[in-house]
Amino acid sequence: MYYLGIDLGGTNIKMGIVNEKGEILLKNQVYTNVESGSDNIISNIISLSKKLIKDGEDYNYIVKAVGMGVPGPVDENGVVINCINLNWSEIPIVQILKKELMLPIFVENDGNAAAACELEAGLLRGINTGIVLTLGTGIGGGIIIDGKSYTGFHKIGAEIGHMIVGENFYNCNCGRNGCLETFSSANALIKYVKELLSKGEKSSSLYSMCNGDFSKIHGAMIISAAKEGDKTANKAVERAAFYLARGIINLVAVLDPEKIVIGGGMSKAGEWYLDKIKKFTEEERYFQEFPIPEIVISNFKNNIGIVGAAMIAKLNYIEKAEED
Numbered sequence: 401m402y403y404l405g406i407d408l409g410g411t412n413i414k415m416g417i418v419n420e421k422g423e424i425l426l427k428n429q430v431y432t433n434v435e436s437g438s439d440n441i442i443s444n445i446i447s448l449s450k451k452l453i454k455d456g457e458d459y460n461y462i463v464k465a466v467g468m469g470v471p472g473p474v475d476e477n478g479v480v481i482n483c484i485n486l487n488w489s490e491i492p493i494v495q496i497l498k499k500e501l502m503l504p505i506f507v508e509n510d511g512n513a514a515a516a517c518e519l520e521a522g523l524l525r526g527i528n529t530g531i532v533l534t535l536g537t538g539i540g541g542g543i544i545i546d547g548k549s550y551t552g553f554h555k556i557g558a559e560i561g562h563m564i565v566g567e568n569f570y571n572c573n574c575g576r577n578g579c580l581e582t583f584s585s586a587n588a589l590i591k592y593v594k595e596l597l598s599k600g601e602k603s604s605s606l607y608s609m610c611n612g613d614f615s616k617i618h619g620a621m622i623i624s625a626a627k628e629g630d631k632t633a634n635k636a637v638e639r640a641a642f643y644l645a646r647g648i649i650n651l652v653a654v655l656d657p658e659k660i661v662i663g664g665g666m667s668k669a670g671e672w673y674l675d676k677i678k679k680f681t682e683e684e685r686y687f688q689e690f691p692i693p694e695i696v697i698s699n700f701k702n703n704i705g706i707v708g709a710a711m712i713a714k715l716n717y718i719e720k721a722e723e724d
């Protein structure tokens with residue numbers, strides 16, 4: 401069976417036709433034009449989905465159901481309550497997509513989608529208690545308890561990106577100050593580097609990478625500058641890793657998970673970044689004799705959203721078929 405997985409992010413709308421094992425067979429993406437408004441974003445999702453479903457037919461990949469992960473809470477009727485990074489509020493996305501695509505549609509928070517990805521096809525298979533953190537434009541989180549995704553009583557839990565880990569120089573768009581995603585997301589990394597540069601710190605690597613136009617700095621640039629040994633870029637990366645470690649230890653204090661999987665765009669920084677996270681996690685732990693969870697990088701890297709959305713479709717589709 402084949403599923404269409406849609407990853408609606410603050411930077412890109414990515415989608416793919418995925419098989420039951422979580423392998424992406426066809427893929428497409430388009431830039432998320434947040435300024436153009438929700439109607440425009442939705443019509444882009446619809447046209448790209450229709451095209452990919454049709455392309456799949458040429459290979460005999462017949463899509464049975466569609467799953468989508470969104471960067472915000474979704475209620476039980478498939479209404480996106482809000483996505484701050486997209487300026488969305490109260491969007492009945494399931495209803496809209498069902499009418500256009502004429503397939504079963506399942507939409508969940510992107511953190512839950514990432515958890516479904518790792519649980520079904522990734523590094524949390526067979527795990528009792530685990531956590532997935534996706535480091536992208538924001539930070540998404542998924543919590544596995546007793547081998548199942550846990551989202552809380554009102555379905556607004558597992559918002560790990562909005563856990564307070566310190567005091568920051570700018571507010572989070574949720575209205576508070578000090579949220580993890582304002583320290584350790586790709587956006588946070590960029591904001592902090594720009595802050596350092598505006599205060600007079602120098603970075604010859606970044607200067608040459610963006611041809612002297614610092615407004616063009618993006619996350620991958622900062623990572624490669626830091627890997628080259630650029631002091632300013634490295635300072636920013638270390639800061640992101642430090643606060644992420646602090647967040648991880650907070651999660652340990654509450655949940656004591658067996659394994660933590662890190663995915664999303666920033667996980668492409670690889671073992672080099674993971675080593676920093678591990679080092680700070682060791683340092684930040686409470687009671688030095690207590691064990692800490694294994695921390696690993698998702699094999700899906702930034703495809704975690706597409707595969708996760710497809711796994712949401714798979715799980716719900718199978719469950720529905722069993723009910724009927």
Ligand SMILES: [Zn+2]
Nearest residue numbers: 562572574579
């Ligand atoms: Zn926040």
